Amino acid sequence: MANRIEGRVLRRGDYRYESLRREACWHSGVPDRHPEVIVLANNEDDVVGAVKLAKEEGLRIAVRSGGHSWSGSHLRDGTLLIDLSNLRHVTVDTETMTGAAQPGIKGSELNSMLAERNLFFPTGHCTGVTIGGYLLQGGFAWAGRDYGPACMSVTGIDAVTAEGERVHADESRNTDLLWAARGAGPGFFAVVTRFHVKLYPRKRITMNSGYFWPASAARDVYGFVHEIGRQTPAEINLMCNRDPLTNDEPLISLNATAFTDTEEEAREQLSVFESCPARAQVLTTRLNELTDTGALSRLGTDPHYDETKRYLADNMWTHVSFDSLWPNFEAMLQSWPPAPSHMVLYNWAGCEGQPERPPMAFSVEDELYYGLYAAWSDPAEDQRYTDWVTEHMRAWEPYSSGIQLADENLINRPCRFVTDENLRRLDDLRATWDPDGLFVSWLGRPEPAVNASVIDPDG
Ligand SMILES: Cc1cc2nc3c(=O)[nH]c(=O)nc-3n(C[C@H](O)[C@H](O)[C@H](O)COP(=O)(O)OP(=O)(O)OC[C@H]3O[C@@H](n4cnc5c(N)ncnc54)[C@H](O)[C@@H]3O)c2cc1C
Structure with missing residues (x-):
């Protein structure tokens, strides 16, 4: 009642x-x-x-x-x-470098609390995202290449099951529930009320370099990032969006961030970007600036996410050479939607020293990550921009190894987001x-047969 x-x-x-x-x-x-x-x-x-x-x-x-x-x-x-959204309690144990956080807390809030104690947790690139959905689907973070998807740093969960029972899952109890909570995303079949996490020492230095080009340099810049993205320890955020700097034509901006313990090491990591073949065509640069993830979010990523707009996102993992992607990208540049629509490319897997993955539901990743986001205002344009995003990502399907649930578009473009084996296990x-199928599953996926007394959510 x-x-x-x-x-x-x-x-x-x-x-x-x-x-x-x-x-x-x-x-x-x-x-x-x-x-x-x-x-x-x-x-x-x-x-x-x-x-x-x-x-x-x-x-x-x-x-x-x-x-x-x-x-x-x-x-x-x-x-x-x-x-x-009101479940926002956080505890931090500085001695054991562990914490417990409820799902309604924002990653940025968690990180500010940790920064006061010189600790770090791999939270997402935007200020507003809460940890509940973020951690369940994987978690693609600032400095994430050093820690793996953030769900790898979840050591346990408190959850309420379909029976209405409170349970705890960790590496010794209810291990299968923890396995699923690390990557099932919107297909998780219980309510997580608390995440138990491990914390890390905060690196002393966050240094960022930015390079800005007109779209005419796109092929050289993307080709360069595809080549060096795997090896460089620096985190690359390559973005394409309409911008006043190019009279509202597409602008290509490369932001490279080094997370290190010394300034010298950071400068060394960032020096590779000076060798980009398009260096001479650059419109403007900001080189070797000391910063922090809060400022990177506020000034770099947040401005592209305007809650007054309508959005559609889609994405893919890939490791192909940029030559394969260029024809579709060239066509996209001719029809780029209005700001703040944008596409990001991050480098991810393959860099030396990345942590080994534990057994977990999260199981599809690759060297490079593309996220495509259209933003518009008029509901009459829903179909137009849904098609623009969906069809351009579909054109890249032959070159993709799957998608991330972070920016999924499953309702329009169902795609592989975990391995087949992990999907069967989930x-x-x-x-x-959840034998009666009480919890809804991934959007767009036909729901398994359920107890007749339970109503079908989408039909
Ligand atoms: C502006 C913006 C920036 C983003 N940046 C990043 C980024 O940098 N890195 C990244 O990895 N992702 C990013 N994302 C994607 C984001 O992490 C996912 O959409 C995530 O699901 C959002 O978390 P949430 O808590 O708001 O989830 P919600 O939107 O509240 O929920 C999404 C789904 O997750 C499940 N869920 C959520 N909470 C629980 C819970 N406590 N128990 C059980 N199931 C639950 C539900 O099935 C629900 O349908 C971004 C999204 C946006 C809009």
Whole structure:
């Protein structure tokens, strides 16, 4: 019964239901999907209460931590949405270099707390993203190449199961649940109420160099990044977007960041970018600037994410030479959508000294990561930009080894996001932990057969 729940319980048609549904999606392209009930949990007991309420009412369950899923995978028809945005408690043990954090805390907030103690956790590139969905889908972080996907630094979870039971999973108890929580993303089949994590010493130096080119240099710059991306220890963020610097034509900006213990080492890492064949065509540079991840997010990445716009994202992992990608990219440059639409390319796997991957659901990654994001204002243009993103990413499918659930577009372009073996294991584990299919799964994937008393969320 709802009176087991301290937090707000809103039903379709209730005052504030619609504003809460809209707030549950970070951008203005809120999907036309409506949960029957939204429970704004105040605490872990509320999560237990919400699971029981869903079972009583024959509703499936969707979960939201911060609502930064591009596709709004937590907004589903016919569900009870458990909103965890008020679960924000964090503890840090400086001595053991461990912490515990609830899913509604933002990565940037966590990192500010850690910075005060000279500690570090691999959090995402934008200020607003909460850790709940981020950690479950993998977690592509600042300095992430040094630590692997952030879910590798999750040592345990507290969760509420489909039975409404509170459980703990770590490397000795309920190990299969921890295995799944490290990468299942929106296909996870329980509610995580707390992540137990390991923390790292904070590197002393964060140094960044930026180079900015007109689109005419694109082929040389991307070719260079494909060649050196694997070896360089520096983190590359190569972006293409319309910008005033090029009179609103596409601008290519290369931001390289070194995370080191000495300035000398950082300068050495960043020196390789001076050898880019397009160096002479550069419009402007900012070289060897000392900074921190907070400033990199605020000044570099956040401005591309405007919550008043509608967004569609898609992505791919690859390791091919840029020559294979160029024809499609050349066509994209001719039709680039308005700012702040953009494409990012990060270097990722393959660099010497990267940590070995433990057994975990997260299992598809590659040397380079492309994320493509269209942003627009007019709902009448939804189809146009959905097609633009989806079709251009589809053109690159032959060169891709799969996608990351971070920026997934599964509803329009289903794609491999874990290995086939891991997908089978996730399905088996779901059948064990959630036999009635109470929790919705990846958006666009046909839901497995469920107990007849449970309503189909998408139909
Ligand atoms: C502006 C922006 C920047 C981003 N930058 C990065 C980045 O740098 N690196 C990166 O890796 N990703 C990035 N992402 C992607 C982001 O990490 C994912 O969309 C992530 O799912 C968002 O986390 P969230 O807590 O807001 O999830 P939500 O949107 O709240 O939830 C997404 C899904 O995750 C599941 N879920 C969420 N919380 C829980 C929980 N506690 N228990 C069980 N299931 C849960 C649900 O199935 C839900 O459908 C970015 C996204 C945006 C919009």
